[in-house]
Amino acid sequence: MDFPNLETERLTLVQITQANVIEIFSIFSNDEVIRYYGMNAFTEKVQAEKMIESFQTRFENQHGMRWGLIEKESNELIGTIGLNNLIIASKRTEIGYDLLPAYWRKGYASEAINKVITYCYQNLGLYRIGAIIFPENIASSSLLEKIGFKMEGKLRGYLFQGNESHDVNVFSLLKSDWEK
Numbered sequence: 001m002d003f004p005n006l007e008t009e010r011l012t013l014v015q016i017t018q019a020n021v022i023e024i025f026s027i028f029s030n031d032e033v034i035r036y037y038g039m040n041a042f043t044e045k046v047q048a049e050k051m052i053e054s055f056q057t058r059f060e061n062q063h064g065m066r067w068g069l070i071e072k073e074s075n076e077l078i079g080t081i082g083l084n085n086l087i088i089a090s091k092r093t094e095i096g097y098d099l100l101p102a103y104w105r106k107g108y109a110s111e112a113i114n115k116v117i118t119y120c121y122q123n124l125g126l127y128r129i130g131a132i133i134f135p136e137n138i139a140s141s142s143l144l145e146k147i148g149f150k151m152e153g154k155l156r157g158y159l160f161q162g163n164e165s166h167d168v169n170v171f172s173l174l175k176s177d178w179e180k
Helices: 018-028 045-060 108-122 138-147
Strands: 011-015 065-071 076-087 092-099 128-133 150-161 164-174
Touching: 011 108, 018 045, 018 076, 045 065, 065 108, 076 108, 092 108, 108 138, 128 138, 128 150, 138 150, 138 164
Parallel strands: 092 128
Antiparallel strands: 011 065, 065 076, 076 092, 128 164, 150 164
């Protein structure tokens, strides 16, 4: 399967390659970006290289996919969005996303999320899209609820970051809810 490039009004969603290692390092070494990501900030470029390799492997194994968000106006990679724990046979996945702080609260995340949701339901035939969000990440929780996701509950001690375990809230959007 070829990697699916997607497009929105202001973004092009493309496959992330080793050519993007500097941008990926920039995103994932930014403490503001990874505050609620469930991992520690990158400190070395090799970490970005390994992450990009893992994106490629997960895509090849059909366990996930990760797009780079290219802002059309500047042609800059401003964040990523992806599917984690993709199980096509079970018709489900989890969505995750990140943006550089300069692009927060400008509608880029909702634009990308809506495009990926449409792709999941129309092209992959999925039924459920989940999301794992730190309770403190009010902006992300509000964004998902505005799109139509419902909070299902809490997973205690689910993510380990900053040398401690953190609870997360679980959200989901079912195809039947999305179609309404």
